[in-house]
Amino acid sequence: MTALAAGFITISGSRAVRVEAPAETTPQAWFVALEQVLQAQVIDPCDADSRIVCQVTLTVMVTEPPPFGQALRQVVAEMMVQRGDWDWDAPYLTEEVMVHPVDRVVEILRDFGALDRRMALTPLGEYARAELGRRVPPPITRDLPAAEVLRLLAVLPEEEIWEPVWRWLDIDPFRVDSTRDALRELLLAAADATPAGRISAVEVIGERGEYALPLWREVREHPVLGAHARSALADLDDGPALAQRDLWWIATDHALAALERHGVTDAWYILRDVVDGGARDAVRDSGHPDAAVLLAALPSTPPPIPAYQLKISLYGGLWRRVLVPENLTLGGLHGVIRVLFGWGDDHLHVFETAKRRYADPFHGLEECGDEYAYRINRALPSPRSKITYIYDLGDCWKHEIVLEKVHDEVTHPVCVGGKGDNPIEHYDPEYPEDSVPFDQDAVNKRLAARLRSAEVA
Numbered sequence: 001m002t003a004l005a006a007g008f009i010t011i012s013g014s015r016a017v018r019v020e021a022p023a024e025t026t027p028q029a030w031f032v033a034l035e036q037v038l039q040a041q042v043i044d045p046c047d048a049d050s051r052i053v054c055q056v057t058l059t060v061m062v063t064e065p066p067p068f069g070q071a072l073r074q075v076v077a078e079m080m081v082q083r084g085d086w087d088w089d090a091p092y093l094t095e096e097v098m099v100h101p102v103d104r105v106v107e108i109l110r111d112f113g114a115l116d117r118r119m120a121l122t123p124l125g126e127y128a129r130a131e132l133g134r135r136v137p138p139p140i141t142r143d144l145p146a147a148e149v150l151r152l153l154a155v156l157p158e159e160e161i162w163e164p165v166w167r168w169l170d171i172d173p174f175r176v177d178s179t180r181d182a183l184r185e186l187l188l189a190a191a192d193a194t195p196a197g198r199i200s201a202v203e204v205i206g207e208r209g210e211y212a213l214p215l216w217r218e219v220r221e222h223p224v225l226g227a228h229a230r231s232a233l234a235d236l237d238d239g240p241a242l243a244q245r246d247l248w249w250i251a252t253d254h255a256l257a258a259l260e261r262h263g264v265t266d267a268w269y270i271l272r273d274v275v276d277g278g279a280r281d282a283v284r285d286s287g288h289p290d291a292a293v294l295l296a297a298l299p300s301t302p303p304p305i306p307a308y309q310l311k312i313s314l315y316g317g318l319w320r321r322v323l324v325p326e327n328l329t330l331g332g333l334h335g336v337i338r339v340l341f342g343w344g345d346d347h348l349h350v351f352e353t354a355k356r357r358y359a360d361p362f363h364g365l366e367e368c369g370d371e372y373a374y375r376i377n378r379a380l381p382s383p384r385s386k387i388t389y390i391y392d393l394g395d396c397w398k399h400e401i402v403l404e405k406v407h408d409e410v411t412h413p414v415c416v417g418g419k420g421d422n423p424i425e426h427y428d429p430e431y432p433e434d435s436v437p438f439d440q441d442a443v444n445k446r447l448a449a450r451l452r453s454a455e456v457a
Helices: 002-006 027-042 049-063 069-081 099-112 123-135 146-154 163-169 178-192 193-207 207-217 226-235 242-260 262-273 279-286 291-297 331-343 439-457
Strands: 011-012 016-019 306-313 321-325 349-352 357-358 368-370 386-390 396-407 414-419
Touching: 016 049, 016 242, 027 049, 027 123, 049 069, 049 099, 049 123, 049 386, 069 099, 146 163, 146 193, 163 178, 163 193, 178 193, 178 207, 193 207, 193 226, 193 242, 207 226, 226 242, 242 262, 242 279, 242 291, 262 291, 291 349, 306 331, 321 331, 321 368, 331 349, 331 386, 331 396, 331 439, 414 439
Parallel strands: 357 368
Antiparallel strands: 011 016, 306 321, 306 396, 321 414, 349 357, 349 386, 386 396
C-alpha cells in the first residue's frame, strides 16, 4: 500500500507492476504514503481522523523534553478531548483493549523517519507537522465567530457537521433553552457563506423545529435566505405553500453545496430529483446569484447512473443480492428491503452509518438524519463499505448491507440472487405460520410494481 501511494508500483489487473523509482523520493510522495499508512493502521476508539492524532502527537513532541509512553498518551488524550475529537473516557484506554492510537502513530513516525532515536522531530517530522497543519481543519470551538464555523463546516461531509456544530452552540440539541442568539448568529452568517456552509446552517436550524420560527420569520424576505425561510415556515404550517421559483432556488443552492463538497455528479442527482427533464432551465430561472457557476459545471446531457450491487444479510445465511441505482436514497432503499424480505411497514426502522443514524423524518426519531436526503453513494463510498439497517426497533431485525461491486447503468432495483425463506415478522408460537420461500421472480415483479406506483404518484 505504501509503495502504491508513493508511486513505486501500479496495479494492472491482478498484478502489482514495479515503476522505475526516481533517484530520490519527493517529500510529497513521502507524505502521501504516510497518510495512507496512518489511515490503514491507526485504529481510533472514537473514529477520529488518524491525521489529527498524528498532528496532535507531533505538536506534543516538539516540547522540551518530549514526554514518552503513558505521559505522552495522557497529554495527547487531553488535547484530543479538548478539541472534541475524543470522548471524555478516551484517556483510559488500555493496551489490553487495543493498541493505543498514540503508540501506533509514534511507531509509524519512527518507521517513516519523522522521529529519530531520541524521539525528537527530524526535518521530515517538521515537514509532516507543517503539512498536517495545512490540511487538517482546526477544531470548531465556542470562541469562533459564526462565519468561521460555517467555513469549517463547509469542508466536512454532511454527516460529520452535527457534533462540532452542537459543540459550538454549547447546547443539548433536544433541549429548549436560550440558544436563539447563537442560532441567529449562524443564520445571519449563512447569508455570506458558501452554499455548503449555508446549507449546513439551514439544516442545523431546521433541526430546532418550531423553536426556530422567530428566526425564519425574521429572514423570510431576505434575498439569500428568504427561500429557505419560506420553505421552513411552510413546513411548520406558518406560511403559504412554496412557490415554484423558491423551489428552484433551494434546489440550486443544494446542488451548489453538493458541487462544492462532492462534485458534479451529486449536484446533478439533487436537481434530477426536483426538476427531472428540465434541470438547466430550472437553474437558469431560479434567480440564484451563482446559477451560472452550476450551469457551467453541469453536463450537457444526463450522465448514466452506475448500479450498486448490494448484498443484504440478516442472520443464519439469510441474504438477498440486489442491483440499485447509486443515486437511490436510504429512504428508497428501505422500500427495496421491504420487498426483498417481505417486511410490512408498521414498524420503525433506522439506518446506521459510521457517522450518523438515518430514519424517516415523519417519525421524528431523535438524533437521526433524513433518510430521503442521504444517498447510498455517500453511505457506501467504495466496494466493501458497510452500513446497518434495523427494522422494528423492538424485535431489532438487524441487516448488514455491503457494497460488493459497481456495475454499469441500471434504471431500477433488480434482485439478482438470494438465499433463505423470508423471516416471519410476527411469530406467535400459539398460532404458528409457515415462512414464505424466497422467489426471485416474484420479488422482481413486486419491485417493478413498486416502481410503477412511484411513477404514477
